[in-house]
Amino acid sequence: MNLYIDFGGTNFKYSFDNEEIIVLESAKVDLVTFLEEQISLKKGIKNIAISFAGQVRDGVILNAPNIDLKELYIKRFIEDKYEINVIVENDLNAATIYEYSKFQDINSMIVLYIGTGFGCGIVIGDKVLYGKDNFAGEIGHIPFRKTNHLCQCGRDDCLELSTSGKALRGLRLNEIDAQTKQIFLDGLVHSFFTVLNLLNCEVYVLGGSVISNNIWLLDFLQEEYKKSSFYKLRGELKMVLSDSQYGNLEGLKIIASQQQTKDKTNGKI
Template sequence: MRKLFIDIGGTHLRSELIDETESFSEICSSKEVPLMAYVEEKLARYDDIGFVGIAYAGQVHEGVILSAPNIAVDEPQIKKTVAERYGVRLEIDNDLNCALLAEANEWNVQNMAALYVGTGIGAAVMEKGKVIRGSRNLAFEIGHIPYRQTPFTCGCGRNNCIELFASGSGIAKQLYPYNENRRIDLSMLSRSQIENERRVAEEFETALVHAAGTLVTLANPELIVLGGGIIEHNPYLLERLREKIASYALGASLERLRIERSRLENAPLSGAKLLEKEETWNH
């Protein structure tokens, strides 16, 4: 039996198709390939797929996609639809929740938070080995806390989300409104001769520390793991965060707190592989 695992974000869809002897990896644009269409193409090509696990950069509850600020949704009822059409079990959860489980396994910690920055910015929190989910699996949507009004609109529809400052999509909207797919080189922006580019980079750092400080104050984890494409390509952000977080978080919550960079190549995809064993994952 083959198993299909997918990590879909605002920029890329990454997948891994695994059987008993080998695995095949693939990457494509999530803006050009709708998720349901991608899953159906694989199920049609490989009739022995018995399980699909998906880490999804959006809000998900009980197998239903509620919303996705940076992804076009082609089938909200994806779990039910795949089961009815193909008789295949599919489990889908927020990508940060998936990343959190993978990170917890990697660091062997039961009280921790994951803070990932890429196309968007997201967080997930674990307490005593359990993901804190909220009533509809929407807990700790840090990217959409009110921060500061802008002339731009977040993917969620509001104009004051912290994601508009501390994310790749936020930077692109401020600097490249007609080419939001440009790759963000934050360290280059911070050294730019153009004042507006330096300002955007400085505002990114401030917003990131604000988000992390809010997360620490609310969740009181013993470990925060930073991940995502922006962090991966700008590793200096780890030290910036360590240096400045004391001004943004409750002092008592900082005692014994560790802040580390992810050591995993793709934590959301690794977490998607754990969904098969999480019987109550979306309940």
Template sequence: MLPGPTHKNRKKTQLRNDLLKQLYYQGTLSLNELSSLVKKSLPLVTNTVNELLEEDYVVECGLAQSTGGRRPLTFMLNPEKPRYIVAVAIDQLVTRVVIYNLLNKAVSPVATWMLDLHMEQAHEKIAGFVKDYITNSGIPNNHLLGIGISMPGFINMEEGINHTFFKPIQGGIGEYLQQATRLTVFIDNDSSSIALAELKYGAAKGLKEVMVVNIGWGIGLGMIVNGQLFRGHSGLAGEFSHIPLSLTNNLCSCGKRGCLEVDASLLVVAEKAKSAMLRGEKSSLRELFEQENQLPGDQVLVAVKTGDPLAISLLAESTFMIGKGIATLIHIMNPERVVLSGRGATAGKILLAPVNQAINEFCIPRLAEYTHLHVSDLAHEAALLGAAALVMENCNLN
């Protein structure tokens, strides 16, 4: 039996990974900044960065801006280094795939497929899509660090199991896709992935206590506590959709009644719009819904951005209900910021007024005044970026 890695080698490998991750998330950093971030001595960090320079993992990036003294040399990851990440964002109706380089720049266009996760053999379809996409990219497997997958459902990250979808698969969806692609696969809940993206690249970066609300076909929640993603005791924290806030007694997809999702999801908004038009209300959605190239929920967002009164009114009703739920959560968590993210965030600042109205109506003023509401700039890309970050957080870069 060959001897395993020594403790010294493991520490060296860990330091290399930590330095590369800091550069991945931060962009450009000096040696002093890297030393501070990884909490290692400057000589040790300097020696390791020099090794990474020799391996073309890292390149010099000029001098930092002057702060009154000698300007330090900065470093960044080498965009020409042939190391890439496959990011897959799956929701209940759509699957998207892209390959990023070490600077999180797409090296091939995002591919999108309409796929209902409830259909039989959905796992085979996903595996086929991803395999074909990688093949068509022309990037060999040994240049790919792994596949990160963001998906809805109750997920056990360590075992790669989605307890909501793909349940009949022996070994779990993670192992199945790993065998199908011959690449290391990491999976996580979509709302957790979106919160991770906001923490690393978006509106939660540098903050300690943040709630990230994922507005989509359901209403998800990712929580950042003390600057870290909070998953709860069994990894299932954040089921915001299923807080019983509904004004109706409609049955939710979870099998319970009264869940927020039955009043506030984009799917429900689209169905309400269809019902309103059957009653004679005028809307540009009539023509939009006839187009088959986009889903009705996405067409609602298109109509909102073009000023359609019906779409705006229904989305405002939905986001008011979301705001009511957020008010409840503010009482529990007292966050510094609430970020509205995910697919629905493409509606932009029009989301702010009804959510703020609900917070002002249902939240204790002293708590509300310390919480700032923000619409994500990442929006629809957050799930893909979160899936990429999932690989970077867990893979070995050596």
């Protein structure tokens, strides 16, 4: 049995194998207590795969700006204590693996997810781009515009302070004041053209709760793209909405099954 967890800035979602997905409030979950309870309640957990809204490297949570965490070495902690394999992945990388799995015959993709924060996943040459520290795609913390708020990364001008669910304070774009809406859209256009012009990928996927609550943003970005001088040269851009609000969990399932296949091939199972 596998346990899949998506630990987001607002919601904590989990499921066992392909069972029903249960949603809790992230602020009310202590991860270690939750895991130890589940391990004792459900006998036979073999793998735990967790996606985090934050920076992760080698199973260690380096920084999770929107999540209060006590145990950062979660993989080592659980694996040392129980005979359970633990996978820890950045949430956008997990989502990107899921989004990319739906397409054949392409080898590059950009995934922009706007939920509590703002993240970007990148596929180049048929591979997810992780970067040296597994930080590639941290678009939300690119300096954009000074605000009166401090990002938990330490800056007051991060893109996600202007363009994210946090910036909208839980409201839809058409419910928020005109100035906040305009700043949000400016940040979205800025980030969209940044990834488009830097990476020139084949497919652009928009996802996350803010996008699914404001699906007109897809048409908005297409219109912005058509205003760009590159439109004449590049032609139409393939841009789609994510079809799942559980992309992170779906990506974890793919990662876990790939790892099991690899372990079988290497004779570990």
